[in-house]
Amino acid sequence: MSPLEWIIGPTTGRTAASPKRCWGMIRKLKSGEYRLYSRKKGSDGKRRNLGTFSSRAGAEKHEREVQGFKHR
Secondary structure, three states: OOHHHHHHOOOOOOOOOOOOOOOOEEEEOOOOOEEEEEEEEOOOOOEEEEEEEOOHHHHHHHHHHHHHHHOO
8 A cells, every 4th residue: 555545545535534434424415415314223213314514524524523522
């Protein structure tokens, strides 16, 4: 693996500073926005909506904020 692949990743556009580990689920909507869902399903069998964002980076940032709040 080249140093550049270590920083950028072979197929992902993520850097080494943002790990691939994902606590929630980020899905792209038909409108082009991204929605963050909880990892676990509720009693009704649906995942909880944790917010809608204009960019994937915004959704990933909010996901880190949620995890920081949960583990403080």
